[in-house]
Amino acid sequence: MTVAADAAHLIAVRDLAARYGHIEALRPTNLHVAPGEFVTILGPNGAGKTTLLRAMTRLIASTGQVVFRGRDVTSLKTHQLADLGIIMVQEGRGLFGDMSVRENLKIGAYKLAGSQVDHDRQLEKVFSLFPRLKERISQTASSMSGGEQQMLAVGRALMADPKLLILDEPSLGLAPRVATEILSTLGALNKEGLGILLVEQKAPLALKLAQRVYILSSGSVRAELPTHEIKSHHDLALYYFS
Amino acid sequence: MPSVVELVQSLVNGIGIGLIYGLIAIGFCVIYNASGIVNFAQGVFVMLGGMFAHTILTHYGLPIWLSAVLATILVAGVGVLVQIFVINPMWRRNAPLFAIILATLAVQLLIEQVVILTLGDQPRTYPEFTSGGPLKIGPIAVGYQLFWVLGCGAVMVFSLQQFFNRTRMGRALRACAQNREAAALLGVPVERMLIVAFALSSGLGAAAGILITPTQYTAYMVGGPFGINGFIAAIIGGFGSPPAALIGGIFLGVIQSEAIVFFGAGFKNIISLTLLLVVLLLFPNGLFGGLTKRA
Numbered sequence: 001m002t003v004a005a006d007a008a009h010l011i012a013v014r015d016l017a018a019r020y021g022h023i024e025a026l027r028p029t030n031l032h033v034a035p036g037e038f039v040t041i042l043g044p045n046g047a048g049k050t051t052l053l054r055a056m057t058r059l060i061a062s063t064g065q066v067v068f069r070g071r072d073v074t075s076l077k078t079h080q081l082a083d084l085g086i087i088m089v090q091e092g093r094g095l096f097g098d099m100s101v102r103e104n105l106k107i108g109a110y111k112l113a114g115s116q117v118d119h120d121r122q123l124e125k126v127f128s129l130f131p132r133l134k135e136r137i138s139q140t141a142s143s144m145s146g147g148e149q150q151m152l153a154v155g156r157a158l159m160a161d162p163k164l165l166i167l168d169e170p171s172l173g174l175a176p177r178v179a180t181e182i183l184s185t186l187g188a189l190n191k192e193g194l195g196i197l198l199v200e201q202k203a204p205l206a207l208k209l210a211q212r213v214y215i216l217s218s219g220s221v222r223a224e225l226p227t228h229e230i231k232s233h234h235d236l237a238l239y240y241f242s
Numbered sequence: 243m244p245s246v247v248e249l250v251q252s253l254v255n256g257i258g259i260g261l262i263y264g265l266i267a268i269g270f271c272v273i274y275n276a277s278g279i280v281n282f283a284q285g286v287f288v289m290l291g292g293m294f295a296h297t298i299l300t301h302y303g304l305p306i307w308l309s310a311v312l313a314t315i316l317v318a319g320v321g322v323l324v325q326i327f328v329i330n331p332m333w334r335r336n337a338p339l340f341a342i343i344l345a346t347l348a349v350q351l352l353i354e355q356v357v358i359l360t361l362g363d364q365p366r367t368y369p370e371f372t373s374g375g376p377l378k379i380g381p382i383a384v385g386y387q388l389f390w391v392l393g394c395g396a397v398m399v400f401s402l403q404q405f406f407n408r409t410r411m412g413r414a415l416r417a418c419a420q421n422r423e424a425a426a427l428l429g430v431p432v433e434r435m436l437i438v439a440f441a442l443s444s445g446l447g448a449a450a451g452i453l454i455t456p457t458q459y460t461a462y463m464v465g466g467p468f469g470i471n472g473f474i475a476a477i478i479g480g481f482g483s484p485p486a487a488l489i490g491g492i493f494l495g496v497i498q499s500e501a502i503v504f505f506g507a508g509f510k511n512i513i514s515l516t517l518l519l520v521v522l523l524l525f526p527n528g529l530f531g532g533l534t535k536r537a
Contacts, residue, residue: 057427059427078427082427087428090424095421095424096421097420098416099413107414110414111428
């Protein structure tokens with residue numbers, strides 16, 4: 001595959017591989033997300049899902065190629081990928097705990113620089129999706145509940161006006177109702193045209209929202225298929241351990 | 243037993259030197275909070291501030307205020323060079339923090355040797371910023387330079403607070419301190435922020451050196467003691483906010499000054515190091531608890 005061939009995709013990953021010392025955590029992996037597509041990556045613990053996302057966003061060294069909107073971005077640094085619109089919400093949320101909700105959101109808008117209009121527009125959008133953040137605006141991030149913190153993590157990522165939103169297990173540790181609320185919001189954002197790549201353990205929820213799914217196991221992609229082809233957990237288990 | 247006048251006079255002197263320790267301590271905190279690195283070259287920036295200001299003042303005949311500004315900029319430039327050529331390469335290679343900290347110690351020794359070779363090993367000083375004085379308040383004498391230290395210290399702490407809380411770059415530095423990966427994922431250029439931290443920190447050290455030189459002297463070897471005292475002040479303050487570091491510095495300065503009055507100059511370091519141990523035993527995270535944030 002060439003960069004030109006990947007130009008139709010929002011993001012395309014070619015033969016991406018990563019190691020932790022001698023351990024091959026991610027074997028050469030191919031993956032793509034089309035513009036406006038919602039893609040989910042499923043897999044058991046230790047499958048390499050987080051490693052894949054960290055390699056894509058250059059948080060760890062890797063080999064292979066990443067093409068974003070037809071441009072080879074393999075050599076770019078993490079913050080430069082963010083400048084292009086690739087924004088990731090980390091597992092564990094990665095909030096700035098000592099900073100207020102307002103400050104966290106302002107950091108989210110870091111790449112918008114001095115554009116107050118853009119900043120205000122993004123802030124209104126975030127508040128309309130998560131009204132609770134407006135109520136907690138002066139509260140420190142660490143003092144909020146788990147669900148509110150996850151809303152802040154997603155809201156902060158949206159402040160950056162992403163073109164591709166990557167999320168690593170956003171429902172981890174949340175009550176089912178809160179997890180459903182947050183994932184439903186992601187579904188609504190996708191309907192507005194935002195490309196989403198989601199790593200999620202709560203397979204039923206993720207499969208409801210996504211159009212396509214990659215199944216990762218032992219550091220490599222075992223299957224790529226439309227979500228409607230997965231009928232049951234039994235199907236998933238077969239792919240996990242095949 | 244010292245008289246009340248002696249005690250008050252030493253208190254005033256202690257506040258003066260304590261403010262200097264506080265400024266150095268803030269320099270330690272800025273880098274530590276942005277990177278987790280304890281920069282043991284911080285003391286050498288204090289020395290360079292005084293040396294550069296003296297050189298510009300005497301060789302080029304510029305006014306003291308201009309010499310001070312130029313010296314601060316030059317030392318900030320040295321700090322940036324240290325970051326670019328020493329810290330950043332190690333950082334990129336994922337060197338352990340203790341190795342980077344050791345490298346900062348090597349930088350301190352290296353710069354001291356360069357100063358001996360280029361500027362000489364003789365102590366030097368220059369006049370106080372405001373001539374005349376000291377101001378007599380009853381039996382207590384307060385040098386005009388103390389007011390400069392007080393005023394500049396207050397302005398710098400206030401400015402830093404505003405910078406960290408109200409500016410985009412200041413918030414980004416705080417974000418890097420709390421979670422570098424999350425900051426980078428939002429578009430914050432973390433390595434550039436570390437350069438800013440070194441520039442700020444070395445500039446603060448230079449300002450401390452420029453302010454204190456008229457009341458003492460500067461020479462290639464003053465960086466070590468100033469660095470150690472600034473580090474102790476930062477630990478006492480808890481490596482937290484600039485005001486906490488400043489209070490830690492004043493606390494240390496006053497204790498040292500009173501120790502000299504009560505026990506003699508030989509006990510100055512014994513008392514200050516004992517104080518450090520007591521603080522660490524009773525408040526392991528510093529008086530204001532800032533060390534817990536990175537634990």
